[in-house]
Amino acid sequence: MFMKDYEKLINLKKIIIYPLLFIIICSYFSFILLIAYYPNWLSQKIFDSSISYGIAYGFFLIFLIFFVTLVYVYLSNKLIEPILKRI
């Protein structure tokens, strides 16, 4: 019973952590690579506004980063903690 819970715990952690890590690394490095390779695209304005794609993407990233931390805390409390209590 104990080993089963432990294995379940590790698998669950992987299922939660890997996708979140993937989202963060991809979105951040796509930002960095866009800056390096396609700065012109980032400087274009969105429709008729004075806000560029770069600024919009930057602000989106700030919210995404915060959102990922919230998701992780929520999932950990909801899914991981009950198993930890059992062990």
Place this chain on the structure above:
Amino acid sequence: MNIIAVSMFCCFVLLTLYITYWAAKQIRNRDSFYTAGGNITGFQNGLAISGDFMSAASFLGISGLVFASGFDGLIYSIGFLVGWPIVLLIIAEPLRNLGKYTFADVASYRLKQKPIRILSAFGSLATVILYLIAQMVGAGKLIQILFNLPYHVAVYIVGLLMILYVTFGGMIATTWVQIIKAILLLFGATLISVLVMWKFNFNLNTFFDTAINYHRLSEQIIAPGALIKDPISAISLGLALMFGTAGLPHILMRFFTVKDSIQARRSVAFATGFIGYFYILTFFIGFGAIILVSTNPVYLNSDGDLLGNNNMAAIHLAHAVGGDVLLGFISAVAFATILAVVSGLTLAGASAISHDIFSNVIQPNNKDEKKELNVSRIATVFLGVIAIGLGIIFENQNIAFMVGLAFAIAASTNFPIIFLSMYWKNLTTHGAFYGGIIGLVTTITLVILSPVVWVDLFQFPTAIFPYKYPALFSMSTTFIFVILISLADKSPQAKKERAKFNDQFYRSISGKGIEQGKGH
């Protein structure tokens, strides 16, 4: 002399000294000195962590960078912020579950104490001292402008107050000073931003449009500028910022001040929220300054540049939207920020000296907590004096590279050792120690040979190492050498260390066996 700023700052100092007095009465043992007894809540710790990150350098520096080149400021902010989910997802909980006072506790959990403690303490102290120099010099210059105090006097005041806070109040005082400052800074920055946006009826479009019209770079301020020129530099800076945070000793230390891994998680989520919000504000402050400060001759010198330098953008903007009162408040907060950040740094350095070097290397059998506590107090005074001395020596040096170097060392030495010790079964003492040293030497060498030191500081015509940011090369060097040496290590000691991994991993996930914060 700005009377309002001085009186507000004096109020802050009196309050913090009272907190130090209150904290000193509660400090009975090592636990309370290093970790505030583990009684800080996730929310409080989140504020304190965000306070560590919202230094005067990032408040004034990033808003100044936005003021000067717009979008580039955002690249920096996001880089600093993206380190946090990394800390949360892979470092925070195992760190809390395996360590007690310093990250060396974790790195040396199943490895040989002496070499790993020496390496980790060296990595910590290098990061802390580089950071301290940058903060002290910045502090001296800032206070010179804000309060008309001579540079030396400013450095002495900061150094002395910091020694008082840390020696007597330990982590309890350091945390509360940081929390109060974080609240004041968030409040001040919010107020400035709201007052600025109010002038534009909170219309983002008109706001950015006006800034573009007034700035000499015009539309380039909403586009990537000179900060990143080639892909290698871009990735290298990205790596340093992303993984550097997870190797900063003064940040990692804060995870030991909470009760358990649940609170450690919560602290990061709160901290990320506060820091992200703060960076959004600095962006608005920078753009606000373009509109309201760069167009007003009161804030400019005869060449049309900002009085002081670009880092004064936020301070001038405070005056432009809120008059002398807001200027005084923001100046006082900026001073308070420096004090709080250097205190945290010094405490991290002092615990590396007393807990890692003294109690585990010099006197490995020392079980006397009082003695270790005294050593860390002496170490605090020692570091304070060093900080003051270096602050004075580096007054007229170009110190722009120092925070970059600190981040490079954190990402290239501290982070790989922490990460591999937590997650890689085959790590051995030899691998970590020699690989770590090779990584540390590579980082420092590459920074010295890079344009920021070789050209800007030593005045050679061209740099030997062409990139400003070494992390891509130095981080991979450390990882490769630590892994290769560990794999080649066939000693009996290495076998024992590998055998201990499963138990360590179990504890790092479950937190079973950790010392919980004791209620007083």
